[in-house]
Amino acid sequence: xxxxxxxxxxxxxxxxxxxxxxxxxxxxxxxxxxxxxxxxxxxxxxxxxxxxxxxxxxxxxxxxxxxxxxxxxxxxxxxxxxxxxxxxxxxxxxxxxxxxxxxxxxxxxxxxxxxxxxxxxxxxxxxxxxxxxxxxxxxxxxxx
Amino acid sequence: xxxxxxxxxxxxxxxxxxxxxxxxxxxxxxxxxxxxxxxxxxxxxxxxxxxxxxxxxxxxxxxxxxxxxxxxxxxxxxxxxxxxxxxxxxxxxxxxxxxxxxxxxxxxxxxxxxxxxxxxxxxxxxxxxxxxxxxxxxxxxxxx
DNA sequence: CTACATGCAAAGCATTTGCATAGCC
DNA sequence: GGCTATGCAAATGCTTTGCATGTAG
Numbered sequence: 001x002x003x004x005x006x007x008x009x010x011x012x013x014x015x016x017x018x019x020x021x022x023x024x025x026x027x028x029x030x031x032x033x034x035x036x037x038x039x040x041x042x043x044x045x046x047x048x049x050x051x052x053x054x055x056x057x058x059x060x061x062x063x064x065x066x067x068x069x070x071x072x073x074x075x076x077x078x079x080x081x082x083x084x085x086x087x088x089x090x091x092x093x094x095x096x097x098x099x100x101x102x103x104x105x106x107x108x109x110x111x112x113x114x115x116x117x118x119x120x121x122x123x124x125x126x127x128x129x130x131x132x133x134x135x136x137x138x139x140x141x142x143x144x
Numbered sequence: 145x146x147x148x149x150x151x152x153x154x155x156x157x158x159x160x161x162x163x164x165x166x167x168x169x170x171x172x173x174x175x176x177x178x179x180x181x182x183x184x185x186x187x188x189x190x191x192x193x194x195x196x197x198x199x200x201x202x203x204x205x206x207x208x209x210x211x212x213x214x215x216x217x218x219x220x221x222x223x224x225x226x227x228x229x230x231x232x233x234x235x236x237x238x239x240x241x242x243x244x245x246x247x248x249x250x251x252x253x254x255x256x257x258x259x260x261x262x263x264x265x266x267x268x269x270x271x272x273x274x275x276x277x278x279x280x281x282x283x284x285x286x287x288x
Numbered sequence: 289c290t291a292c293a294t295g296c297a298a299a300g301c302a303t304t305t306g307c308a309t310a311g312c313c
Numbered sequence: 314g315g316c317t318a319t320g321c322a323a324a325t326g327c328t329t330t331g332c333a334t335g336t337a338g
Binding site for chain 1: 282
Binding site: 161224 | 301302303304305311312313
């Protein structure tokens with residue numbers, strides 16, 4: 001259950017003040033499935049806080065990143081994208097429609113475990129992106 | 145064998161003119177193990193072509209990316225990094241010393257194959273980053 | 289009450305673009 | 314020789330920073 005109080009706890013445990021703006025940004029990132037850009041978070045947050053500034057969004061995301069609560073994904077195109085899902089997963093990036101979907105699968109954990117330590121490299125976090133064509137786009141194109 | 149003529153061929157086959165600057169940039173990216181930034185490529189290229197501009201480096205890298213000859217990796221920190229290794233592999237990124245090493249392993253290909261098609265998503269290219277601590281840094285820290 | 293967060297504006301940088309000149313094919 | 318590439322400078326756009334004001338703890 002994701003609730004207001006849970007966001008407050010997360011912020012406090014990470015040593016930050018639980019301001020209304022931070023709670024809103026954390027909430028947006030936690031509930032989003034679309035790996036939003038900072039600009040998208042900013043526009044969403046403005047619905048509740050019309051005076052919030054982009055600087056606050058950037059500073060808050062920076063804070064959440066340092067606390068390990070948000071992952072930053074830099075893609076082609078310059079804009080950084082963010083997600084609050086820090087569990088191992090695959091980002092499926094459709095080159096046709098641009099959508100990014102998370103894929104959770106036990107085999108991802110096993111795959112990572114295989115390489116952790118074996119080569120002398122200790123894995124602490126990871127990022128796996130698959131670029132290709134999603135199901136919907138393939139169906140629309142007649143599986144060409 | 146990577147040679148001058150091979151770089152010329154690559155450029156011609158991709159439909160581009162084989163200028164001395166492009167050959168140099170392709171050579172730098174092909175021989176580098178360090179996933180250089182555009183700025184690093186620029187400084188390296190200036191050794192041979194003191195008048196080369198950053199714009200030419202960016203335009204050439206863009207060209208090589210479109211031809212599938214160079215992969216762009218956007219990391220934390222804003223600067224994009226580039227590599228000419230387009231075969232499936234894992235980027236081992238050491239959070240202590242900042243070095244990025246390529247890890248080639250058959251299990252990577254098998255891992256990708258598992259997910260291609262199964263979920264309806266057709267994988268065309270991929271990027272796998274492992275963040276952690278490399279062997280050297282762990283040894284220096286006494287395996288803490 | 290005090291230290292930290294917000295929000296505004298301005299600055300910082302990586303990257304892109306426009307255009308005249310130069311060079312490959 | 315024609316068409317594409319180079320290189321300079323200026324522009325663009327994302328992100329960061331400085332600072333005065335506001336607010337959580």
